[in-house]
Amino acid sequence: MELKQFFRADLSELSPYHVEQPDHCVKLDANESPFDLPNEILKEVLKEIGKLRFHRYPDPSSNRLRTAISGMINVDKDLVVVGNGSDELISYIFQIFAKSDVRAFFPSPTFSMYRIFAQVFGVPFTEIKLGSNFELVGETWQSYLDKYPKNLVFLAYPNNPTGNLFSENILHQILSRSDTILILDEAYFEFSGKSFLSLVHQHPNLIVTRTFSKAYGLAGIRCGYMVAHPDVVSEVNKVRMPYNLNRFSQAVAMLIIKYREILKPYVNSILEERKRVYDRLVAIDWCRPIPTDSNFILFQTSKPADQVFNKVLSHGVLIRNLSRPGLLENCLRVTIGTAEENDQFLHAITDDFGESV
Ligand SMILES: Cc1ncc(COP(=O)(O)O)c(C=O)c1O
Known part of the structure; x- marks a missing residue:
């Protein structure tokens, strides 16, 4: 039996929602909170x-x-x-x-x-x-x-x-x-x-x-x-x-x-870290971070995004490579993590390219 004849033709181009999860130690790819329940x-x-x-x-x-x-x-x-x-x-x-x-x-x-x-x-x-x-x-x-x-x-x-x-x-x-x-x-x-x-x-x-x-x-x-x-x-x-x-x-x-009051310091820490990570990215001459009002930063690089993504991943830090032709060409997105996680990201993004943070 040909099952396809029963399926909706207008869904044929759609693929299941899928996010690559290569091996990593620091997860900064999904705009989640870095803090588990206190x-x-x-x-x-x-x-x-x-x-x-x-x-x-x-x-x-x-x-x-x-x-x-x-x-x-x-x-x-x-x-x-x-x-x-x-x-x-x-x-x-x-x-x-x-x-x-x-x-x-x-x-x-x-x-x-x-x-x-x-x-x-x-x-x-x-x-x-x-x-x-x-x-x-x-x-x-x-x-x-x-x-x-x-x-x-x-x-x-x-x-x-x-x-x-x-x-x-x-x-x-x-x-x-x-x-x-x-x-x-x-x-x-x-x-x-x-x-x-x-x-x-x-x-x-x-x-x-x-x-x-x-x-x-x-x-x-x-x-x-x-x-x-x-x-x-x-x-x-x-x-x-x-x-x-x-x-x-x-x-x-x-x-x-x-108990939401207990979470306030978490949000404050993310806001402080957001500023710190943004300022560090601004200082990298091949990076253009976009001013953000959320818990992540989109940044465009003059280096190929694949190369930046893989270098960062080779340090165990997973970010999101969003690069595609048009406005997002060579754009990557990093979620703000804990101070330690952000340090690992900042180290990873500069280290192999011979820059210091
Ligand atoms: C803009 C926006 N809306 C909604 C969602 C989904 O949130 P939820 O986990 O509540 O389904 C996301 C998740 O990344 C998002 O970025």
Whole structure:
């Protein structure tokens, strides 16, 4: 039997999400936190595990967790949905708006999942190139949005992999359009301190997504949340998997919210280290780091990116090689780690090229 005849032809070009993981000692490739759960919180997690009823389904709408999130960010619980990472919530957003007269827009380069979900859910899309400093070009965006009757705009704020925030002005212009829904992905908000969350009450066309995977150091439990108008929440709840967030993740996310003050020094350390690593990269004459508002730095090199990537890896440090023709030519991305990890990276990137740090 020819299985292929049953498969969707429009998925034939899509490959499974895959990230190369060559051997390494220092992992600075995935914008994760370098800090695991502090012992104080780990102890609470272990106590909590003992109380979990593994044979029962979890709370299907994660009520207690949503209440904790609503207290933390000061919005009504009915505006909050939680998911298996913000990835899952972004997929739901595509699902609820996937109809023939809706078009999705996102910048290039940006977070790869927007394109993947658009393809998976059959939403027509346009990728709009960022300017030479990785900024949104306002007129280009407006003229594209003018062409179609119903638009979904996906923007990561700050953007991944470039690390920068986009112009607030342009975001307001997009938000003021009655033909456009703006999905603002604030995965790195804790490192930028800039958010549009409070505007959700005024703008029913604004959806904000956030995650516990980055600043909260919980990439391993897959937990994110979105905040939106109750009508959007109600649509998302129609497509949401029953019991989408497992009991363990709900419990750990609640503990992290309860003890979030303990994590503040971690975020502060990443911000200090971000400045230090950035300044060191600026001092290397073949490197052009891009100013960043997140926990990673994109940098362009006048040496071939493959060569830089392999040299750094030969010192046991794994970063992300993003080089491809166009704006990201010879660009690499390094996540900010602990001070020791960053030293290892800085040593690796300069050592073999005969530079000192
Ligand atoms: C911009 C952006 N949004 C969302 C995500 C996914 O986050 P989560 O772990 O919550 O699915 C990432 C992860 O790298 C990201 O860079």
